[in-house]
Amino acid sequence: xxxxxxxxxxxxxxxxxxxxxxxxxxxxxxxxxxxxxxxxxxxxxxxxxxxxxxxxxxxxxxxxxxxxxxxxxxxxxxxxxxxxxxxxxxxxxxxxxxxxxxxxxxxxxxxxxxxxxxxxxxxxxxxxxxxxxxxxxxxxxxxxxxxxxxxxxxxxxxxxxxxxxxxxxxxxxxxxxxxxxxxxxxxxxxxxxxxxxxxxxxxxxxxxxxxxxxxxxxxxxxxxxxxxxxxxxxxxxxxxxxxxxxx
Amino acid sequence: xxxxxxxxxxxxxxxxxxxxxxxxxxxxxxxxxxxxxxxxxxxxxxxxxxxxxxxxxxxxxxxxxxxxxxxxxxxxxxxxxxxxxxxxxxxxxxxxxxxxxxxxxxxxxxxxxxxxxxxxxxxxxxxxxxxxxxxxxxxxxxxxxxxxxxxxxxxxxxxxxxxxxxxxxxxxxxxxxxxxxxxxxxxxxxxxxxxxxxxxxxxxxxxxxxxxxxxxxxxxxxxxxxxxxxxxxxxxxxxxxxxxxxxxxxxxxxxxxxxxxxxxxxxxxxxxxxxxxxxxxxxxxxxxxxxxxxxxxxxxxxxx
Numbered sequence: 124x125x126x127x128x129x130x131x132x133x134x135x136x137x138x139x140x141x142x143x144x145x146x147x148x149x150x151x152x153x154x155x156x157x158x159x160x161x162x163x164x165x166x167x168x169x170x171x172x173x174x175x176x177x178x179x180x181x182x183x184x185x186x187x188x189x190x191x192x193x194x195x196x197x198x199x200x201x202x203x204x205x206x207x208x209x210x211x212x213x214x215x216x217x218x219x220x221x222x223x224x225x226x227x228x229x230x231x232x233x234x235x236x237x238x239x240x241x242x243x244x245x246x247x248x249x250x251x252x253x254x255x256x257x258x259x260x261x262x263x264x265x266x267x268x269x270x271x272x273x274x275x276x277x278x279x280x281x282x283x284x285x286x287x288x289x290x291x292x293x294x295x296x297x298x299x300x301x302x303x304x305x306x307x308x309x310x311x312x313x314x315x316x317x318x319x320x321x322x323x324x325x326x327x328x329x330x331x332x333x334x335x336x337x338x339x340x341x342x343x344x345x346x347x348x349x350x351x352x353x354x355x356x357x358x359x360x361x362x363x364x365x366x367x368x369x370x
Numbered sequence: 371x372x373x374x375x376x377x378x379x380x381x382x383x384x385x386x387x388x389x390x391x392x393x394x395x396x397x398x399x400x401x402x403x404x405x406x407x408x409x410x411x412x413x414x415x416x417x418x419x420x421x422x423x424x425x426x427x428x429x430x431x432x433x434x435x436x437x438x439x440x441x442x443x444x445x446x447x448x449x450x451x452x453x454x455x456x457x458x459x460x461x462x463x464x465x466x467x468x469x470x471x472x473x474x475x476x477x478x479x480x481x482x483x484x485x486x487x488x489x490x491x492x493x494x495x496x497x498x499x500x501x502x503x504x505x506x507x508x509x510x511x512x513x514x515x516x517x518x519x520x521x522x523x524x525x526x527x528x529x530x531x532x533x534x535x536x537x538x539x540x541x542x543x544x545x546x547x548x549x550x551x552x553x554x555x556x557x558x559x560x561x562x563x564x565x566x567x568x569x570x571x572x573x574x575x576x577x578x579x580x581x582x583x584x585x586x587x588x589x590x591x592x593x594x595x596x597x598x599x600x601x602x603x604x605x606x607x608x609x610x611x612x613x614x615x616x617x618x619x620x621x622x623x624x625x626x627x628x629x630x631x632x633x634x635x636x637x638x639x640x641x642x643x644x645x646x647x648x649x650x651x652x653x654x655x656x657x658x659x660x661x662x663x664x665x666x667x668x669x670x671x672x673x674x
Contacts, residue, residue: 126472133469137461201456205470205512208420210445267567370422 127211127219132226141230144185148231149238152178156242165237167196172256174242178235178266182228183271184293189227189270191279191288193220194365198283203370221358224272263330268348269324271295273357282362299324307338317341320357323349371434373398373520374419379428381414381575388414389425390576396520396568398553401542403566403583404555405661409574412555413453416524419553420450431532433519449518451526455509459498463508466497467515467580475515487511488534502529510538514545521545521552527561539565563657571664578668586660592626594633596640597649604645611639617647626652 135141155177159170197203206216236257243249273290279288298322311317316322317340326346329335336342341349374396375444381389389411394400404412417423419430421442435444457466475483484490487507492500497508506529513521516570521542527535535558542565546552556562569586569633571579579586598604604622608615613624613636626632633652640647 130469133465134458134461137465139460200459201454202458204422204450204452204456206447207422208450209472210442210444212440212442287642370417 124211124215128222131219131223133228135223140185140189141227144181144189144231146233147185148178148181148252149241151181151246152235152242156246160296161247169250169253170247171239171243171250172253172260174247175235175239175257176260177208178238178259180230182231182235183264183268183296185231186224186228186268186272187292187296188289190224190275191292192223193263194198194276194361195279195283195288198368198370200312207370212363217362217365228265228268234310259330263327264276266330267324267327267346269354270320270326270357273361274320277357277361277364278370280361296326300328303338310338310340314340318349322346323353326350372396372431373433374553375427375429375431376419376430379415379425379430379556381411381418381423381425382666383479383568388575389418390574392428392572392575392577394570394577394580396553398519398551398565399546401546401552401565402568402570403562404553404570404572405559405562405657406572407665410572412572414575415523415667416450416452416522416555420448420452420522421445422452422575432520437526443589445560446516447519448522449513449520450522451506451509451513451522452522454525454528455505455512457490457497457500457505457508457512460494460496463493463500464503466508466622467493467511470512471515474517480515483511483514486544487514488537503531503534504529507534507538510541521550521554523552523554526554527556527558535561552637559657559661569657573665579664586657589601592635593623594626595621595623595649595653596636596647597621597653598640598645598647599649600628600645603643604640605643607639607643608636613639625671 142315152174155174156170159168159173160166162361197206207213239257239346240252243252274295275288275292278291282288302321303325310322322339322341323346324336325339326343326349329339329343329346333343339346372395376395377393379389379392380387388460392415396400403414408413419424419432419437421439422436422569424439432444433447434442437444457463458469461469464484467484471480481490484493487510489504489507489511492504497505500508506526510523510526513523523542527538530538539561542552542554543657546565546567547670554566563583566583568582569579570577579668595618596604596608599620601617601620601622605615605617608622608624616623624632624636636652637647
């Protein structure tokens with residue numbers, strides 16, 4: 124297992140993903156800091172929270188792109204022949220990919236934090252860091268990404284295409300906020316609708332604004348548990364598809 | 371103990387059966403050529419052995435250890451290159467080797483592999499800049515990592531220039547002398563015939579022949595070639611004498627019956643027709659001819 128994780132990380136270290144998205148995250152944090160700094164009214168408030176939020180939105184997009192390609196790239200480049208023709212079971216290979224996703228997520232969170240510190244120093248007069256806000260954002264984003272990335276992995280594995288998975292993943296992010304009013308009507312008439320995966324994709328929004336529970340009819344903890352359960356279901360289906368794939 | 375034992379392998383693609391009771395084995399330190407036409411099932415057999423595709427029934431043992439979907443430890447001893455080399459293109463050759471090294475190959479051994487496969491001069495170039503031949507050599511280098519006892523090479527000579535083909539041949543013979551068993555498929559039958567110890571012939575998913583190289587060739591057709599000026603007249607004379615003559619450029623060929631009667635009868639028929647003979651030679655059949663004859667007889671059998 125360690126060999127597989129080492130190999131996955133070796134590939135990432137020699138790729139451009141972590142540098143590219145690290146730069147985009149930094150740029151986004153600096154841009155947010157600059158916008159707050161440039162406005163007379165906004166420059167009066169501590170912008171560290173919004174700066175960090177802007178940075179982790181980049182993390183969200185980056186992770187969707189990353190997760191959607193981690194399984195399919197091996198198939199599209201044919202490198203899967205070397206990966207599967209070895210003593211490691213597909214279960215172990217799959218887990219090593221999940222571990223790599225987690226490592227990349229932690230890395231991008233660290234980049235977001237450091238980028239916020241830099242933006243704070245340059246544009247925010249070195250104001251205090253609101254760790255509780257940061258913790259809140261990270262927690263919401265982690266539950267959201269667990270569910271979203273499980274879905275993205277499944278789609279990428281089913282369609283054998285990372286482009287489709289990226290498109291669906293990113294579209295989902297925007298579509299969820301658009302269809303929320305309809306979702307709330309459905310939940311009002313049919314209470315079971317609140318348990319569908321789409322509802323749980325509001326976990327990040329509900330973490331930031333607890334008022335969302337009026338719409339989802341679920342407490343934040345229920346939202347978190349639901350995200351984990353649906354995430355595990357999607358991961359199990361992805362594993363079954365991955366395991367049965369012939370090369 | 372045999373390095374590889376394949377027993378009664380059956381494989382279906384949907385309702386279509388692709389492999390029918392395929393069985394063969396490989397002794398340590400020998401080279402087995404898996405030959406047959408396109409679509410015969412060679413790659414499917416190789417993919418089944420390395421676990422790239424499931425099979426429906428049968429068994430595969432590598433170095434005495436059974437290989438199943440969940441028990442894959444026997445693949446520790448296998449290096450493979452199936453269909454075409456597929457290195458990580460954004461990595462250099464050296465990085466690809468480091469990536470696939472599970473830790474059992476030392477840096478010195480890796481250097482040796484790079485020298486043996488002659489990738490050392492471009493080892494620090496990204497694989498996306500490699501020619502097909504370079505990728506092929508890198509693929510073979512990757513398969514040699516981690517001390518394999520069995521090498522499975524599907525068309526390893528594709529894309530190689532004559533010198534590289536010659537070098538690869540030498541390398542494979544050297545590896546087999548070290549005790550590594552090699553299962554190799556190639557359409558370059560002339561090249562294969564220079565290194566293979568055994569052949570397994572596959573047609574329509576079935577093993578139609580298993581034989582050691584020497585007897586495989588000796589069982590094939592032999593010919594007598596008459597080099598003449600007037601090939602058409604020579605063909606008519608030989609056909610009239612009861613042979614089925616074939617014209618190739620400036621020669622006319624008849625089948626040899628392994629004693630001198632065919633040669634004498636042919637010469638006498640040509641002499642009687644007054645045809646000037648410039649040269650006569652007796653030819654041992656080559657692998658290609660043997661294979662074609664075997665496949666044609668198998669296809670005729672199936673047609674009946």
